[in-house]
Ligand SMILES: Cc1cc2nc3c(=O)[nH]c(=O)nc-3n(C[C@H](O)[C@H](O)[C@H](O)COP(=O)(O)O)c2cc1C
């Protein structure tokens with residue numbers, strides 16, 4: 001089996017004939033390229049976070065608090081990065097976190113399709129947001145043989161929620177990720193300063209506009225009156241009343257694996273487990289919702305309470321080394337958000353694929369050079385706490 005770090009050898013080899021890599025190699029470089037292509041308000045929407053953005057910075061900085069302890073002569077020249085998740089084998093532990101504005105981040109207006117093509121090309125599963133600029137069925141058709149997940153924002157109209165889940169099942173998604181931390185919008189100074197919010201202008205609402213139950217709630221179709229349809233969406237999106245009492249209803253919605261996103265407290269993990277969910281998704285939403293604390297700090301407690309149930313982690317993952325550290329702290333799979341989002345903005349499917357391959361190559365090399373051959377070898381004692 002080829003190591004994922006063959007990617008960097010490929011760059012040196014094509015460099016012999018004068019060819020440079022098509023995209024920047026660093027997170028900062030990709031963000032800068034994406035910024036040069038995006039409308040400034042959209043750039044700020046993606047780049048920004050809630051409050052003073054301390055949670056967002058903390059998510060990233062937390063990784064610097066850990067170091068990887070190298071082991072020598074351990075036979076890690078060939079690595080196996082594969083994981084088991086919800087009964088399937090994935091070649092790597094990397095995932096693409098849901099981004100509800102991907103559609104308009106690419107110049108084509110079909111950024112969700114671009115991301116899905118990157119998933120198809122890499123085998124890295126994409127968690128498609130409820131907020132898509134193309135209907136989930138069209139996105140699923142671009143995923144190739146890579147399983148996709150559908151992220152549900154639970155509308156306060158239960159029949160619409162049920163319809164979205166039925167469609168995700170019919171479209172072949174491999175699991176439902178219910179995001180709990182965004183029942184209303186966080187305090188986002190950048191967006192407030194611009195007085196813009198993409199979805200309130202009707203962007204990325206195609207999963208609703210194409211939904212028969214949502215459409216049945218409208219006096220005029222979205223094609224006839226987009227503003228009225230957007231207004232109906234705005235009234236339906238938030239679900240402040242959703243509580244643990246609704247978990248049984250959520251569980252009964254589907255036989256697919258059910259994963260709860262935004263869980264950080266061990267007691268919430270236990271409630272979720274008692275309610276029959278299949279996975280926990282530990283995340284601080286990339287620092288876009290509450291002013292909280294670095295997500296990485298919550299991960300060990302979440303993993304302990306999960307008692308072997310899979311834990312997906314995101315928030316602040318920027319490099320392959322970060323992926324390895326999150327795995328060492330107990331994550332089963334690790335997702336990136338903004339990194340591949342910038343890839344979509346900078347270069348569509350090719351840009352996202354580039355970002356994902358860079359992260360994978362670095363994760364693979366980190367494992368190899370530090371002497372860890374498989375994901376099972378990545379345990380907490382491979383890390384050292386730094387002052
Ligand atoms: C622009 C943007 C839009 C997002 N939209 C969604 C969404 O629709 N649903 C969701 O569950 N999370 C959403 N998230 C949060 C991500 O899924 C993920 O938790 C976060 O981006 C991880 O942090 P990172 O960007 O530091 O990698 C969004 C994040 C960004 C940056």
Ligand SMILES: O=C(O)C(=O)c1ccccc1
Nearest residue numbers: 100131182185199285288
């Ligand atoms: O911007 C986000 O992070 C997000 O998840 C969201 C939430 C509500 C509406 C649109 C996007």
